[in-house]
Amino acid sequence: MDDKSEERGGGLEPVNSTDRRVRADAQRNSKALLEAAMAVFAASGVDAPVREIADKAGVGVGTLYRHFPQRSDLIVAVFRNEVDACANAASAIAAEYEPGEALARWMQRYVDFIAAKRGLAAAFSSGDPAYESLPLYFLEKLRPALQTLLDAATEAGDVRSDVDAKELLFAIARLCSPDRYGGGPDQARRMVGLLVDGLRYGAASVG
Amino acid sequence: MDDKSEERGGGLEPVNSTDRRVRADAQRNSKALLEAAMAVFAASGVDAPVREIADKAGVGVGTLYRHFPQRSDLIVAVFRNEVDACANAASAIAAEYEPGEALARWMQRYVDFIAAKRGLAAAFSSGDPAYESLPLYFLEKLRPALQTLLDAATEAGDVRSDVDAKELLFAIARLCSPDRYGGGPDQARRMVGLLVDGLRYGAASVG
DNA sequence: TTGATAAACGGAACGATGTTCCGTATAAAA
């Protein structure tokens, strides 16, 4: 199928469209930039200057723009990365706790994620087309993760079965939204805790 | 009480803390800037450059910054101005229509206001302390306005009586929020229309 | 191992923006 290459046996290394491998320093820098951006965004918010990120990663701004042609690309990359981390946490938690407890713990993990991303949420709904794809990515990654936990907890009789994963994700996100002025990040935790208790309560009638 | 002034008899003109009147050109320019900002924000969003506003008002940027020391001050001023306009519309509408119809018409007016201010809503929840006072102002102006309309409509038997003005304001604002991707500004109108019909339906059981 | 070369790098430079500064113009008071 490929007209010009069957060179390296193990296709483990990322290759360019032509032939050559992706240079090692490029990979290193890309990773360093992503991690620096994560740290800087967490510390100073999404409005932090790109130069600060480049400095923290130990590269020039030219390099930063080679890997992330626009500022929003960096934001999007960080967001997707953290969505992935949150989704992946589901299976790790499921392996360690029994179903009901796993569900509760993952939901608190999800609350932390939402709370940390409050600054981004504002950017998303600001109409910038650069962020259009994010809500879909968000849903496609997190819904299956939560659904798996829900199914397991339901089958174990720990929670009721008439809850939709998508609705639950949105409901929690809204509980974390700062609409009610007053009540800090603890309030969100308490409200979500109540929600989880509500799920458990419903399971009692099933036995 | 005032150790140095009892000069002008009719205190109709705005005065400075010392003695002198506020200059006429200053008043003119302040008003022109506010109107220009309203127009520019509506046309190009809240991220429009201040120079564009100064140009439209026919003044220099120095003058703009004399009246509104920070960019956010201009945004806040426009917002408060439009909150006032929306609140004042209540009495005007109430004078022209019967209570139930007045309520319905004002709520659509409120929807237009919320929809137009979507760009600002993002800025408010971005944590900038310059906007901290706005939600309170919003509530203190609009709640009484809606409450008056609600009371009149309730007394006329047009709507049910168990609705809270504050909750209604927030509910409508959320109906207008672009969370569900898909569904434009018409959807908000339809949903609020349903809400109003719901209010009317409840009144039937009262007679 | 050693050139050759495509890829990646760094950071000065550019354009746009929010904000400040200060010499000039002017409305209000004497």
Next chain:
DNA sequence: TTTTATACGGAACATCGTTCCGTTTATCAA
């Protein structure tokens, strides 16, 4: 009219996102 506090205008500054290009370097072929 003269005086003076006030306001004006717009050049200048600091900072941002982004581009450009001469220089460095990792990879490949010999």
